[in-house]
Amino acid sequence: MTFAEILEYLQKLFMFELFRLGQTPLSLATILSFIVILVLFSMTSRFVRSVVLRPALARLRLDEGTRYTFTRITHYIILTVGVLVAFDVIGVNLRGLVVVLGFLSVGIGFGLQNLTSNFISGLILLAERPIRVGDRVTVGEIEGDVTDINIRSTTVRSMNNISIIVPNSDFVSSKVVNWSHRDPKVRIDINVGVSYTSNLETVLQALKEVAHECPEVLRKPEPEVLHLGFGDSAWDMRLRVWIQDPKRHPIVRSDLNCAIVRKFRKCGVEIPFPQRDLHVRSPLPVPLQVDTPGTSAASGTVDRSAQSCLGRNDMAGLSE
Structure with missing residues (x-):
């Protein structure tokens, strides 16, 4: 097999139609082109965030949460543009794609309900910023510092240095205590x-x-x-x-x-412990023991009323 035949075979392989998306035929070449474009835009997003945005925002002396929000929103915007460009390059009609996605959303809407809720909640958190990276928060029984806010979930590092992944919907629909919001005192x-x-x-x-x-x-x-x-x-x-x-x-x-x-x-200030006085009001068997000089102890059990009488009469005689 000659080199020209190999090239022709590879061309047929890459251009072979795998399936259609709407009216657009998709081959291995178009799928690879789509992936390459997304990778390029992802690398562009990383470059813009690390080389351009972060130094610029640092010079503006913005707090960490504000810088994180700007860089995260920029990342999602660049990726969205990359997806649109990739679909346009491979020839997919976006109007037809919207219709297809609309029908798919009806079919799988119930299955993706939680994912969609967390996605929208993530956008709300980035836009309204009720919590920011570095804030000390309490969500339910979880207390810790916010370390990362993503589209689907937020990472909270507990006081035991354990990373806890909290769905974004919990921050929007539940009561959240933000110890660092606005005035941190x-x-x-x-x-x-x-x-x-x-x-x-x-x-x-x-x-x-x-x-x-x-x-x-x-x-x-x-x-x-x-x-x-x-x-x-x-x-x-x-x-x-x-x-x-x-x-x-x-x-x-x-x-x-x-x-x-x-x-x-x-x-010399005393911190007292609780003190209680016990008053016995009902007749209860009380052991009685009387010791007299030269005699052995006489013991017995009498009720409280008998002991009282003995204390008034007989005890006087015993003391004599």
Whole structure:
């Protein structure tokens, strides 16, 4: 077989019609052309994001979430243009393609309902930006930092450094707590009980000193010490402070708790434990044991009323 015959064979192989999309015949050559065009546009998108957009956005001093949104939207726009160009190059009529996709969407709409919902939710997240990369969020029982926002899902890194893939629809249809949204400052309330025998002014001053000595507590808004009420065993006090970084919330709370314990011990302020008084009102068998000098202990079991009578009469005789 000559070289010319090999070329002719390969030409027939690549130009052989595999199937039709609408009125357009598709061969191996057209499919490869479609893939090559998509790869080229994908490489173009990566180049634009890494070489052009990121340095330009960094010079504008935009936050990380804003830069991520711009680069992600640019990526999807370039890919969309690439798909349209690829269809045009292989000769596919886009109007006919829209009709075909319309019929297919009716047939498989139920199967792709969740995927479509997550896709639209992803566009909403990128456009409205209720959450951004780097935000500390709580979704259901999941709390962590947003590391990636894609069209279908969002990646949240938990406080245990575990990456959790959350569908975008959960961020749109469910209640989401964003600790970093707009104003990242968060308030920490620490409740503590102090003994009624403590000096109230000393307690107030000690709690204020704890707040001012913590380097992560903000001076504005100013820390507050509140007397909430009178508990069963203690005054109920509350130390209220503000911090700038919500991700430091558990650490700062722990530091303040430890500082309160040390400060109270230094100032002689007692943190009491709950105390209860037990009053027995119904007659119950109560063991009675009476010891007299020179005799063995006489013990028995009498009810509460008998013990009371013995205490008023017989006990007087025994004591003589």
